[in-house]
Amino acid sequence: xxxxxxxxxxxxxxxxxxxxxxxxxxxxxxxxxxxxxxxxxxxxxxxxxxxxxxxxxxxxxxxxxxxxxxxxxxxxxxxxxxxxxxxxxxxxxxxxxxxxxxxxxxxxxxxxxxxxxxxxxxxxxxxxxxxxxxxxxxxxxxxxxxxxxxxxxxxxxxxxxxxxxxxxxxxxxxxxxxxxxxxxxxxxxxxxxxxxxxxxxxxxxxxxxxxxxxxxxxxxxxxxxxxxxxxxxxxxxxxxxxxxxxxxxxxxxxxxxxxxxxxxxxxxxxxxxxxxxxxxxxxxxxxxxxxxxxxxxxxxxxxxxxxxxxxxxxxxxxxxxxxxxxxxxxxxxxxxxxxxxxxxxxxxxxxxxxxxxxxxxxxxxxxxxxxxxxxxxxxxxxxxxxxxxxxxxxxxxxxxxxxxxxxxxxxxxxxxxxxxxxxxxxxxxxxxxxxxxxxxxxxxxxxxxxxxxxxxxxxxxxxxxxxxxxxxxxxxxxxxxxxxxxxxxxxxxxxxxxxxxxxxxxxxxxxxxxxxxxxxxxxxxxxxxxxxxxxxxxxxxxxxxxxxxxxxxxxxxxxxxxxxxxxxxxx
Numbered sequence: 001x002x003x004x005x006x007x008x009x010x011x012x013x014x015x016x017x018x019x020x021x022x023x024x025x026x027x028x029x030x031x032x033x034x035x036x037x038x039x040x041x042x043x044x045x046x047x048x049x050x051x052x053x054x055x056x057x058x059x060x061x062x063x064x065x066x067x068x069x070x071x072x073x074x075x076x077x078x079x080x081x082x083x084x085x086x087x088x089x090x091x092x093x094x095x096x097x098x099x100x101x102x103x104x105x106x107x108x109x110x111x112x113x114x115x116x117x118x119x120x121x122x123x124x125x126x127x128x129x130x131x132x133x134x135x136x137x138x139x140x141x142x143x144x145x146x147x148x149x150x151x152x153x154x155x156x157x158x159x160x161x162x163x164x165x166x167x168x169x170x171x172x173x174x175x176x177x178x179x180x181x182x183x184x185x186x187x188x189x190x191x192x193x194x195x196x197x198x199x200x201x202x203x204x205x206x207x208x209x210x211x212x213x214x215x216x217x218x219x220x221x222x223x224x225x226x227x228x229x230x231x232x233x234x235x236x237x238x239x240x241x242x243x244x245x246x247x248x249x250x251x252x253x254x255x256x257x258x259x260x261x262x263x264x265x266x267x268x269x270x271x272x273x274x275x276x277x278x279x280x281x282x283x284x285x286x287x288x289x290x291x292x293x294x295x296x297x298x299x300x301x302x303x304x305x306x307x308x309x310x311x312x313x314x315x316x317x318x319x320x321x322x323x324x325x326x327x328x329x330x331x332x333x334x335x336x337x338x339x340x341x342x343x344x345x346x347x348x349x350x351x352x353x354x355x356x357x358x359x360x361x362x363x364x365x366x367x368x369x370x371x372x373x374x375x376x377x378x379x380x381x382x383x384x385x386x387x388x389x390x391x392x393x394x395x396x397x398x399x400x401x402x403x404x405x406x407x408x409x410x411x412x413x414x415x416x417x418x419x420x421x422x423x424x425x426x427x428x429x430x431x432x433x434x435x436x437x438x439x440x441x442x443x444x445x446x447x448x449x450x451x452x453x454x455x456x457x458x459x460x461x462x463x464x465x466x467x468x469x470x471x472x473x474x475x476x477x478x479x480x481x482x483x484x485x486x487x488x489x490x491x492x493x494x495x496x497x498x499x500x501x502x503x504x505x506x507x508x509x510x511x512x513x514x515x516x517x518x519x520x521x522x523x524x525x526x527x528x529x530x531x532x533x534x535x536x537x538x539x540x541x542x543x544x545x546x547x548x549x550x551x552x553x554x555x556x557x558x559x560x561x562x563x564x565x566x567x568x569x570x571x
Contacts, residue, residue: 019298035260046297049443052329053305054314059343060352064394069305071108071424074268075432084295086304088287089277091205093177096556098352100571107428123258130254135172137247143194165197167233175204179549202546205279211534214276214288223252225533261291280307282502284316289325308505310378330443332382341371346515363400376414377517386450388417388442417442467523476523485528503541510541
């Protein structure tokens with residue numbers, strides 16, 4: 001693949017050397033990408049400060065969270081601080097769907113962006129291969145045990161697992177949006193085709209292996225976590241793990257290289273570590289613990305991004321990632337735009353790709369004032385975790401000075417430590433220098449992380465605590481199935497695990513139609529499942545889809561390649 005790379009990019013070996021990484025720990029993938037061996041991690045090293053970037057409730061207009069993350073890291077370098085950004089690897093689903101890539105944009109993006117958005121070093125494909133190996137092994141074991149019956153152990157020397165075909169919980173995955181694969185029949189025809197049963201696909205970002213990659217501490221830890229994954233249940237009701245199936249070792253082999261973070265650079269040569277890519281609506285939505293630790297030992301400031309709004313990826317950063325790894329941010333940055341605040345007023349039913357209503361595009365102070373309630377909620381929500389909150393207003397050319405001033409005063413009145421306009425897209429690090437200075441000042445403030453619930457709280461109480469404190473709901477209502485699963489998880493000793501709420505990112509509630517700051521709502525819990533390897537309980541709030549579908553106007557229509565091999569239309 002030909003990279004549409006800027007001539008200002010430096011060889012990745014120079015970027016690594018400037019970070020103090022020994023050449024033996026650099027694994028080049030061409031001139032501008034490398035993996036950094038986790039052997040470069042030094043136990044006990046790392047005095048940098050972590051800055052966690054989140055946002056208001058997302059809208060189809062986009063808030064520019066990645067642009068701000070990249071731009072802020074450049075801005076910190078611009079004011080003389082050593083900074084690194086840590087972001088997730090984009091899934092091909094959004095890249096070819098509606099959202100597009102995840103490289104940032106304008107003067108604040110990761111380059112070459114084609115490499116980042118397409119395959120990179122193959123980590124996501126390795127996860128897909130490891131995940132689907134387990135699925136194939138499970139169906140093969142089911143087939144052979146049924147084929148051989150009582151003679152299975154005699155023929156193979158292995159104990160029967162007695163897999164219940166109706167309780168296989170490990171679906172297959174693919175890294176594309178493909179709604180036709182959500183519900184399928186496999187083994188059709190029986191016989192040598194295998195056992196006929198109902199199954200389905202999820203997108204690779206939803207795989208528990210993706211969450212494990214982002215949360216693991218080292219190769220041995222990853223191997224143990226993979227072994228704990230529950231794939232199915234026996235006819236007697238016992239959990240069947242990847243270790244029981246004797247496939248955990250091979251799965252780890254497929255992911256051996258994926259454990260090493262990827263190093264790239266921004267348009268201003270600021271280093272960026274890219275690792276893992278879990279979505280925040282169905283997983284924890286944060287880049288890897290390993291990338292954070294590596295960056296923190298090399299830089300004064302590490303800027304990392306949590307998926308979607310503060311009720312989603314940010315909450316999961318604290319409830320899951322911080323709880324497991326102990327890495328605490330020094331401050332939180334909330335990203336907002338004038339137009340997304342107006343969209344959050346709830347006055348419009350906005351869809352991706354549609355033109356902006358005049359009320360949103362032009363100055364409209366009353367509409368902005370209504371939408372600012374959403375910003376106020378997210379400031380209060382972020383402050384609940386005990387850290388200073390900085391608001392970054394991602395500026396667009398048409399933004400009025402009066403409206404920018406209004407948002408600044410509003411955010412300060414609601415408890416923000418500081419509010420700064422970000423011109424990252426237009427001006428890169430220079431355009432975020434004031435934001436960077438504000439962040440540095442915020443990081444000097446003393447703060448201590450406060451979690452929403454303790455590990456020891458029973459699962460039922462954790463759910464109620466999360467929806468009341470984390471979303472402002474009246475309560476959660478569990479379906480009969482969810483309550484039965486909850487009771488079973490408590491009996492089986494999983495009650496100590498944190499929650500990973502799978503819900504819509506488009507509302508603070510579980511109903512995407514409820515905009516701004518809804519009140520008096522209930523969170524419906526339809527199902528629970530344990531991710532024993534990742535170390536959390538996934539809680540499904542309503543009808544959550546783990547395999548997205550393509551829209552009527554998918555991005556792939558505009559992506560092509562020219563005769564010189566240059567990629568066009570990718571963003």
